[in-house]
Amino acid sequence: MNDTGLTRFSPPRWSRRLRRAGAPTNWFPTRLHDPRTAVAVGRWLGAGVLVCFLTGLVSHGLQSPGDWLATRLPTRPVWGYRLTQGLHVITGFALVPLLLVKLWVVYPRLFVLPPVRSLRHALERFSVAVLVGAALLQVFLGLVNIVQWYPWPFSFRPVHWALAWVLLGATLLHVAVQAPAIAAYWRGKGRDPDGPERRSLLLGLGAAVGTVTLVTAGQTVAPLRRVTLLAPRRPDGSAQGLPINRTAAEAGVREVSPETWRLRLAGPRAHELSLAELRRLPQHGARLPIACVEGWSATADWSGVRVRDLLELVGAPPGASARVVSLQRRGGYRVSELPPQFVRDPLTLLALRLNGQVLSLDHGFPARIIAPNRPGVLQTKWVTTIEVSA
Amino acid sequence: MTPLRWTLGLLGVAAMLAGARLLVAGTPPGTPLDVALWLAGAVMAHDLLLAPLVLLVGAVVWRLPERRALRGALLTIGCVALITLPILLRPGPPRNATVLRLDYPLNLLGVVAAVLLAASALVGVRRARRRGDAPNATGPGT
Numbered sequence: 059m060n061d062t063g064l065t066r067f068s069p070p071r072w073s074r075r076l077r078r079a080g081a082p083t084n085w086f087p088t089r090l091h092d093p094r095t096a097v098a099v100g101r102w103l104g105a106g107v108l109v110c111f112l113t114g115l116v117s118h119g120l121q122s123p124g125d126w127l128a129t130r131l132p133t134r135p136v137w138g139y140r141l142t143q144g145l146h147v148i149t150g151f152a153l154v155p156l157l158l159v160k161l162w163v164v165y166p167r168l169f170v171l172p173p174v175r176s177l178r179h180a181l182e183r184f185s186v187a188v189l190v191g192a193a194l195l196q197v198f199l200g201l202v203n204i205v206q207w208y209p210w211p212f213s214f215r216p217v218h219w220a221l222a223w224v225l226l227g228a229t230l231l232h233v234a235v236q237a238p239a240i241a242a243y244w245r246g247k248g249r250d251p252d253g254p255e256r257r258s259l260l261l262g263l264g265a266a267v268g269t270v271t272l273v274t275a276g277q278t279v280a281p282l283r284r285v286t287l288l289a290p291r292r293p294d295g296s297a298q299g300l301p302i303n304r305t306a307a308e309a310g311v312r313e314v315s316p317e318t319w320r321l322r323l324a325g326p327r328a329h330e331l332s333l334a335e336l337r338r339l340p341q342h343g344a345r346l347p348i349a350c351v352e353g354w355s356a357t358a359d360w361s362g363v364r365v366r367d368l369l370e371l372v373g374a375p376p377g378a379s380a381r382v383v384s385l386q387r388r389g390g391y392r393v394s395e396l397p398p399q400f401v402r403d404p405l406t407l408l409a410l411r412l413n414g415q416v417l418s419l420d421h422g423f424p425a426r427i428i429a430p431n432r433p434g435v436l437q438t439k440w441v442t443t444i445e446v447s448a
Numbered sequence: 449m450t451p452l453r454w455t456l457g458l459l460g461v462a463a464m465l466a467g468a469r470l471l472v473a474g475t476p477p478g479t480p481l482d483v484a485l486w487l488a489g490a491v492m493a494h495d496l497l498l499a500p501l502v503l504l505v506g507a508v509v510w511r512l513p514e515r516r517a518l519r520g521a522l523l524t525i526g527c528v529a530l531i532t533l534p535i536l537l538r539p540g541p542p543r544n545a546t547v548l549r550l551d552y553p554l555n556l557l558g559v560v561a562a563v564l565l566a567a568s569a570l571v572g573v574r575r576a577r578r579r580g581d582a583p584n585a586t587g588p589g590t
């Protein structure tokens with residue numbers, strides 16, 4: 059490892075030789091391929107990766123909590139997941155300019171000669187390769203996943219989850235390896251002949267981040283809806299005021315007859331309710347967001363029966379949790395678990411109406427779950443059974 | 449400094465190993481190899497395709513007037529185009545009417561135009577101000 063300090067990355071020797079031989083181009087003509095610029099951009103990139111990692115951790119915890127965490131997940135704030143997953147995808151978009159500019163700055167380093175000086179140097183270069191690969195792939199997977207395109211031969215979630223740890227680790231290691239350059243950056247303030255050029259690059263980077271954010275963030279930030287020009291979702295103006303992720307047809311749910319449909323309640327005093335009976339139970343309203351794992355979200359007015367009232371009906375013990383089963387026949391998330399604190403919550407509804415109308419079939423007719431602070435994939439639609447589970 | 453540096457580095461290695469374990473233990477047998485190939489592919493797509501392309505453009509831009517504003521504008525346009533690319537290239541119709549429902553090619557053109565406009569305005573303002581600072585530098589009417 060060479061502790062570069064703040065000298066310019068030296069251009070590859072072959073490029074100098076080429077130039078001496080009269081090659082037309084100066085390969086890296088600007089002066090910004092230097093450690094100082096690398097640190098200036100890298101701190102923002104590092105912060106972005108950290109935000110994505112932490113918000114991703116929240117998403118993973120909510121979807122796969124394990125026994126210990128399940129009963130400790132908070133139900134407040136109701137917009138918790140909306141915030142974290144919205145931030146995840148907003149930051150993810152911002153990583154595109156940050157990552158590409160960072161890689162542009164350090165690109166000449168790819169051609170250092172000799173390519174490998176020592177075992178340590180080889181390990182260092184390998185860790186950088188892992189860092190670059192994981193960062194590029196992680197952002198690529200995320201951005202392509204949210205347009206609902208899955209061109210890779212593996213499933214997204216477990217790979218994105220594993221890569222998140224690889225990327226976090228490679229980032230930490232990288233910061234440790236580059237500590238001298240980072241320290242020199244902070245010490246070196248004030249003596250900077252390239253200052254204006256670098257500031258202009260950083261301003262351009264800021265413009266890119268700002269623009270990318272502006273035209274996509276309205277997926278989840280309601281005041282930006284009108285400038286949502288390039289996001290996969292624009293939640294306003296959709297069916298019943300709310301986008302749909304999986305339609306009834308995709309889930310293999312055909313017409314549900316309001317006459318023959320029954321809600322099965324399994325518990326100490328098992329019970330069946332028709333839709334008419336369900337409508338005669340006390341109805342409650344809740345204004346809650348739907349927040350999709352894909353990073354869009356929107357608030358809606360829901361009304362229906364409190365899940366805790368239903369569980370009382372079947373004599374569930376206090377502190378019971380519930381398993382919700384859907385009519386859907388295709389795709390994941392047919393069953394969801396409601397931990398005790400979500401069952402107890404007065405805002406957790408078996409919703410029958412959305413924004414003042416009966417749920418449409420694609421929104422889960424005749425009945426769906428809506429609970430605070432949960433990913434949309436767990437807001438089970440087309441509910442057929444609610445089981446008390448201890 | 450040094451103990452902190454070592455701690456950070458070791459934490460990093462530990463997290464990378466944890467990730468590798470998650471990949472091997474948490475996915476079907478063929479997946480780790482696939483992911484390794486895609487990682488290599490991502491690096492190659494960047495290092496052999498995108499980066500040389502950008503450097504080539506940069507080599508031209510470097511010689512142009514107002515290169516700083518131009519660089520900012522091109523960077524912005526490139527990134528906006530890149531994030532739209534998955535939508536434009538995705539095969540098949542959207543899964544339902546509430547997703548991918550905007551006119552993306554048109555919107556992309558609009559955003560590109562707005563960025564160019566903003567950059568030109570910036571350059572114009574800066575030139576005007578420069579002229580204002582040095583009224584005798586150029587003749588009247590320029």
Ligand code: HEM
Pocket residue numbers: 107110111113114115117118119121146147149150151153193196197198199200201202203204215216218219221222225226351352353
């Ligand atoms: C580069 C840094 C990133 C890191 C460290 C990261 C990390 C994570 C983690 C840990 C999860 C939870 C996975 C799980 O539930 O097992 C997650 C989920 C997710 N991430 Fe990222 N992510 C990154 C970038 C992105 C980007 C750029 C996007 C898209 C714009 C994105 C989109 C998603 C989506 C859609 C999910 C939900 C997956 C699901 O539950 O089905 N991520 N991310």
